[in-house]
Amino acid sequence: MGWGDLGAFGEPSKETPNLDQMAAEGMLFLDFYTANPLCSPSRAALLTGRLPVRNGFYTTNGHARNAYTPQDIVGGIPDSELLLPELLKKAGYTNKIIGKWHLGHRPQFHPLKHGFDEWFGSPNCHFGPYDNRDRPNIPLYRDWEMIGRYYEDFKIDLKTGEANLTQLYLQEALDFISKQQASQQPFFLYWAIDATHAPVYASKQFLGTSQRGLYGDAVREIDDSVGKILKHLQQLGISENTFVFFTSDNGAALISAPKQGGSNGPFLCGKQTTFEGGMREPAIAWWPGHIPAGGVSHQLGSVMDLFSTSLSLAGLQPPSDRQIDGIDLLPVILQGKLIDRPIFYYRGNELMAVRAGLYKAHYWTWSNSWEEHGKGIDFCPGQSVAGVTTHTQEEHTYLPLLFHLGRDPGEKYPLSFASEEYQRAVEHISGLVQQHKASLVPGQPQLNVCDQAVMNWSPPGCEKLGKCLKPPKSDPKKCSWPH
Amino acid sequence: MGWGDLGAFGEPSKETPNLDQMAAEGMLFLDFYTANPLCSPSRAALLTGRLPVRNGFYTTNGHARNAYTPQDIVGGIPDSELLLPELLKKAGYTNKIIGKWHLGHRPQFHPLKHGFDEWFGSPNCHFGPYDNRDRPNIPLYRDWEMIGRYYEDFKIDLKTGEANLTQLYLQEALDFISKQQASQQPFFLYWAIDATHAPVYASKQFLGTSQRGLYGDAVREIDDSVGKILKHLQQLGISENTFVFFTSDNGAALISAPKQGGSNGPFLCGKQTTFEGGMREPAIAWWPGHIPAGGVSHQLGSVMDLFSTSLSLAGLQPPSDRQIDGIDLLPVILQGKLIDRPIFYYRGNELMAVRAGLYKAHYWTWSNSWEEHGKGIDFCPGQSVAGVTTHTQEEHTYLPLLFHLGRDPGEKYPLSFASEEYQRAVEHISGLVQQHKASLVPGQPQLNVCDQAVMNWSPPGCEKLGKCLKPPKSDPKKCSWPH
Numbered sequence: 001m002g003w004g005d006l007g008a009f010g011e012p013s014k015e016t017p018n019l020d021q022m023a024a025e026g027m028l029f030l031d032f033y034t035a036n037p038l039c040s041p042s043r044a045a046l047l048t049g050r051l052p053v054r055n056g057f058y059t060t061n062g063h064a065r066n067a068y069t070p071q072d073i074v075g076g077i078p079d080s081e082l083l084l085p086e087l088l089k090k091a092g093y094t095n096k097i098i099g100k101w102h103l104g105h106r107p108q109f110h111p112l113k114h115g116f117d118e119w120f121g122s123p124n125c126h127f128g129p130y131d132n133r134d135r136p137n138i139p140l141y142r143d144w145e146m147i148g149r150y151y152e153d154f155k156i157d158l159k160t161g162e163a164n165l166t167q168l169y170l171q172e173a174l175d176f177i178s179k180q181q182a183s184q185q186p187f188f189l190y191w192a193i194d195a196t197h198a199p200v201y202a203s204k205q206f207l208g209t210s211q212r213g214l215y216g217d218a219v220r221e222i223d224d225s226v227g228k229i230l231k232h233l234q235q236l237g238i239s240e241n242t243f244v245f246f247t248s249d250n251g252a253a254l255i256s257a258p259k260q261g262g263s264n265g266p267f268l269c270g271k272q273t274t275f276e277g278g279m280r281e282p283a284i285a286w287w288p289g290h291i292p293a294g295g296v297s298h299q300l301g302s303v304m305d306l307f308s309t310s311l312s313l314a315g316l317q318p319p320s321d322r323q324i325d326g327i328d329l330l331p332v333i334l335q336g337k338l339i340d341r342p343i344f345y346y347r348g349n350e351l352m353a354v355r356a357g358l359y360k361a362h363y364w365t366w367s368n369s370w371e372e373h374g375k376g377i378d379f380c381p382g383q384s385v386a387g388v389t390t391h392t393q394e395e396h397t398y399l400p401l402l403f404h405l406g407r408d409p410g411e412k413y414p415l416s417f418a419s420e421e422y423q424r425a426v427e428h429i430s431g432l433v434q435q436h437k438a439s440l441v442p443g444q445p446q447l448n449v450c451d452q453a454v455m456n457w458s459p460p461g462c463e464k465l466g467k468c469l470k471p472p473k474s475d476p477k478k479c480s481w482p483h
Numbered sequence: 484m485g486w487g488d489l490g491a492f493g494e495p496s497k498e499t500p501n502l503d504q505m506a507a508e509g510m511l512f513l514d515f516y517t518a519n520p521l522c523s524p525s526r527a528a529l530l531t532g533r534l535p536v537r538n539g540f541y542t543t544n545g546h547a548r549n550a551y552t553p554q555d556i557v558g559g560i561p562d563s564e565l566l567l568p569e570l571l572k573k574a575g576y577t578n579k580i581i582g583k584w585h586l587g588h589r590p591q592f593h594p595l596k597h598g599f600d601e602w603f604g605s606p607n608c609h610f611g612p613y614d615n616r617d618r619p620n621i622p623l624y625r626d627w628e629m630i631g632r633y634y635e636d637f638k639i640d641l642k643t644g645e646a647n648l649t650q651l652y653l654q655e656a657l658d659f660i661s662k663q664q665a666s667q668q669p670f671f672l673y674w675a676i677d678a679t680h681a682p683v684y685a686s687k688q689f690l691g692t693s694q695r696g697l698y699g700d701a702v703r704e705i706d707d708s709v710g711k712i713l714k715h716l717q718q719l720g721i722s723e724n725t726f727v728f729f730t731s732d733n734g735a736a737l738i739s740a741p742k743q744g745g746s747n748g749p750f751l752c753g754k755q756t757t758f759e760g761g762m763r764e765p766a767i768a769w770w771p772g773h774i775p776a777g778g779v780s781h782q783l784g785s786v787m788d789l790f791s792t793s794l795s796l797a798g799l800q801p802p803s804d805r806q807i808d809g810i811d812l813l814p815v816i817l818q819g820k821l822i823d824r825p826i827f828y829y830r831g832n833e834l835m836a837v838r839a840g841l842y843k844a845h846y847w848t849w850s851n852s853w854e855e856h857g858k859g860i861d862f863c864p865g866q867s868v869a870g871v872t873t874h875t876q877e878e879h880t881y882l883p884l885l886f887h888l889g890r891d892p893g894e895k896y897p898l899s900f901a902s903e904e905y906q907r908a909v910e911h912i913s914g915l916v917q918q919h920k921a922s923l924v925p926g927q928p929q930l931n932v933c934d935q936a937v938m939n940w941s942p943p944g945c946e947k948l949g950k951c952l953k954p955p956k957s958d959p960k961k962c963s964w965p966h
Contacts, residue, residue: 007779012748014511014513266493
């Protein structure tokens with residue numbers, strides 16, 4: 001989902017009444033970022049509070065390459081990483097993930113080995129259509145074992161776009177919340193649905209209900225589901241004890257537009273890029289009785305802050321033996337404070353850009369290669385800013401491209417190198433970069449090696465269902481990351 | 484001002500609390516249009532309820548050319564046109580225009596000859612800096628006579644952007660409203676300020692207050708002023724008897740960005756074009772006690788509807804001796820109805836595009852010429868959609884370019900000519916076009932002839948102030964309209 005996909009953020013069909021209401025009752029974040037313009041690294045950053053370059057969710061197979069956890073990935077979340085649910089356990093929380101895990105699907109990476117108590121969802125994306133030949137259909141797990149596969153047992157009709165997965169994930173969330181309320185146990189629910197990801201789907205009752213086509217139907221179903229979750233909390237009388245945060249793991253994938261791609265509002269490009277459209281996210285905090293209604297914050301926020309903020313809410317300290325990139329947003333949310341901190345925009349192993357205040361300095365620019373672009377792979381459709389949305393990797397480390405995101409949110413007008421404003425801002429940001437790089441200890445890259453044999457051929461539980469598939473011979477090689 | 488310039492419409496700095504509040508208390512129109520992507524024709528359409536091609540506010544000097552009323556224009560609003568204030572007079576209204584008239588500045592076009600009872604403002608744009616040599620500084624009128632000139636008596640500091648004009652226009656509005664309330668007389672106030680037009684200015688107390696630079700300062704001042712006007716109505720106890728509508732006369736002028744140009748949100752291009760960015764406008768209706776708070780409408784609306792709606796509010800009928808393009812929006816505003824009607828996008832003498840429902844068909848595409856574009860005149864900066872934002876005038880009358888504005892608000896993905904959806908929609912729209920063209924009686928074009936001698940050299944009242952300038956010899960010629 002992109003920044004511009006919600007009515008409250010200016011989507012012109014304005015079809016998200018529940019999320020808009022959530023914003024009206026809570027706090028809207030206008031300057032909130034993911035840690036990476038791609039799903040797996042973004043989700044790894046959320047759960048560890050650390051940049052992907054630290055927690056290992058990046059590749060060194062090529063310079064500045066986006067990488068994630070496809071079915072043939074060998075790596076995943078390292079045991080050495082401390083995940084939010086592992087820490088919350090110490091404060092008595094029951095932790096559940098519903099939806100897409102995406103931090104590795106081999107046995108050692110299973111979410112229940114990393115702090116979650118329950119899981120209902122899938123380990124990877126569900127790119128289809130699959131026929132279980134070249135690659136297996138994605139399994140859906142309940143806790144330790146698979147209970148079926150996407151496309152077989154959990155239908156996604158690629159023609160009509162019909163699938164009731166979001167309804168299953170919604171019901172699972174409502175049931176979990178009811179159970180926790182009944183047992184008076186604190187809980188952390190990570191409702192990490194995969195909807196709006198291509199291939200886009202929605203349940204029957206939402207198909208055709210949006211002005212925006214199938215993608216809009218999916219957004220409406222998510223909006224409706226969030227509304228039902230919030231209402232459920234209120235009806236159970238625990239809304240004033242439950243902190244809820246809504247955001248997305250990367251900007252809308254404009255490459256899937258218009259049928260399967262959303263809106264990044266006035267921002268440049270989309271998913272896969274380190275322009276604002278790739279990394280600025282819709283974000284809403286909700287906690288009736290605590291967060292003043294109708295708040296709007298310009299705090300530079302990050303999905304990694306949800307790690308630190310959640311720990312703070314649980315009365316826990318973040319781990320002190322490692323660098324944590326997230327900050328505790330409670331002073332922002334509860335007292336309206338603004339905390340000075342930069343935003344780092346990474347693509348794989350490269351620091352592409354840095355935002356401090358309203359200034360954003362690009363040290364590298366790249367959308368994708370001319371070769372890919374020539375094949376019609378376009379992360380910035382209809383947008384082309386000379387010297388900015390480049391199709392060769394352009395280095396600007398000695399003279400960063402600088403934008404003022406207040407006057408120019410669309411990153412179209414680099415400031416003059418000769419201006420005083422440029423010099424002052426770049427000097428400040430360069431200091432932040434030096435500091436950042438000096439203390440950076442990159443993690444072991446997890447997204448370098450791929451092997452067809454590690455795909456979801458025979459997940460635990462497959463034998464009970466007669467759904468085990470025979471893996472091919474192991475043949476590990478460097479994963480290919482074209483952009 | 485552009486569609487994307489208000490917080491309620493997704494401007495990422497969210498600096499328009501008063502207009503956002505106006506929307507929260509009233510009704511937001513998401514699909515509201517001007518009648519022309521330029522100021523004069525748009526304002527002529529608003530006051531006559533008729534398309535510029537009917538009321539004469541267009542040129543035939545070139546094909547599909549934008550035209551307006553610069554100082555050397557010979558034409559203006561024809562006497563044969565019936566303006567909203569002329570009609571409202573019959574129902575006892577006192578009519579005042581504050582701000583930019585822009586319907587011709589020669590004596591016969593004076594607003595007090597066309598139904599207004601009072602005027603405080605200027606006849607034209609205030610492009611500066613002027614030195615009273617090649618062209619006179621724009622006069623500011625109080626009623627029949629000028630009381631000074633922009634830049635001389637009413638300072639605009641082009642270096643700092645400081646000017647207190649919006650404050651003068653605000654105070655004038657508050658005073659007029661007070662006077663009408665005191666005398667218990669109904670009134671029509673056309674608060675047609677020129678702020679946000681380049682050269683952009685703001686009052687001292689607003690300078691530097693926006694994240695968005697000087698343009699944002701001007702938006703904040705307008706927002707503050709609208710808030711003060713609404714509050715004044717409430718304090719005088721007449722808010723429930725006063726219908727207020729906020730909109731803009733064309734999309735943000737991206738050519739003036741980033742320092743002097745605003746935002747058209749997710750829409751394509753800006754002022755001067757018939758893409759959505761040029762003609763879709765922010766629009767808010769407010770009438771406490773009558774309009775349900777928090778309403779959102781997808782009614783296809785037009786500035787011309789303000790003509791018909793205002794007549795309806797005053798209990799008057801629109802003239803029956805001519806074609807009126809505006810419709811009465813009261814059933815939409817008060818009862819939430821949706822009225823089926825097309826939107827026509829004209830550029831000069833050419834019908835460029837038509838919207839019906841969510842479909843928009845382009846019969847002609849043009850941004851501007853290669854020659855102009857080569858000189859850096861760019862109405863779509865950073866945006867380039869192949870075959871759409873063309874730099875030659877492309878005719879598509881036999882096979883219109885069709886967009887679905889719900890799935891593709893940015894007009895980036897023309898529908899396939901071969902699709903059933905295309906054929907169905909184009910057949911429908913073509914019928915509307917035939918009907919429209921068959922009944923069209925173009926007005927005498929007013930914007931063809933220019934003459935240096937007609938500039939504001941010696942407006943009425945100049946002699947009292949010693950501000951008369953000597954006009955050059957009359958030398959009428961065809962105005963040059965390059966785009």
